Amino acid sequence: MEFIIEKIGMSRTVDVPAVPVTLLKVIETKVCEVKEDGKALVAYNSSKKLNKSIEGQQTKFNVSKEFNKFMTIEVAEGTEAGDLSTAILSETTLVKTSLYTKGRGFSGGMKRHGFGGGPASHGHRFGRRIGSIGNAEWPGRVQKGKKMPGQYGNTKTTVKNDVISFDAENGILVLKGSIPGHNGARGLVRIVK
Secondary structure, three states: OEEEEEEEEEEEOOOOOOOEEEEEEEOOEEEEEEOOOOEEEEEEOOOOOOOHHHHHHHHHHOOOOOOOEEEEEEOOOOOOOEEOOOHHHHOOOEEEEEEEOOOOOEEOHHHHHOOOOOOOOOOOOOOOOOOOOOOOOOOOOOOOOOOOOEEOOOOEEEEEEEEEEEEOOOOEEEEEOOOOOOOOOEEEEEEOO
């Protein structure tokens, strides 16, 4: 079973020793249509964007104007159209969270792959460059997968975390440890057990 979440940020518990935790807001979701393969089309509030196709979906499934984004997620057996219940999160102990990592744009080899760089003194001209990338005469080309500068971050990452607590009234899920993504990033949380 999956839920749409928004990352609030990190904190820690007040007991000794303190445990680092991540706070997630479970987004209010309406189930529009349950499919046969255990998945459902759901609507949630994402932005102010509204166009004819979104309005048509809202009319078709009889949802209010604030629910203007649609998505397919896994749901539990016996789920019916209406509000998606979050009661199961109170008994959950382990979840998998999927979000996009922070995008760092085009980055060099030192930042992207942790290369050492050249010497920092005595008039060298190496700097932060990656140096030689070839293998002499054979194979006479750059091998696939060679670590080089390029786009770094903004990739979908899934991590497993223990659940510390769930505040059903405010929809706040507290997970042990960190999860990828910037504060305010949206993603999915899937119940493992």
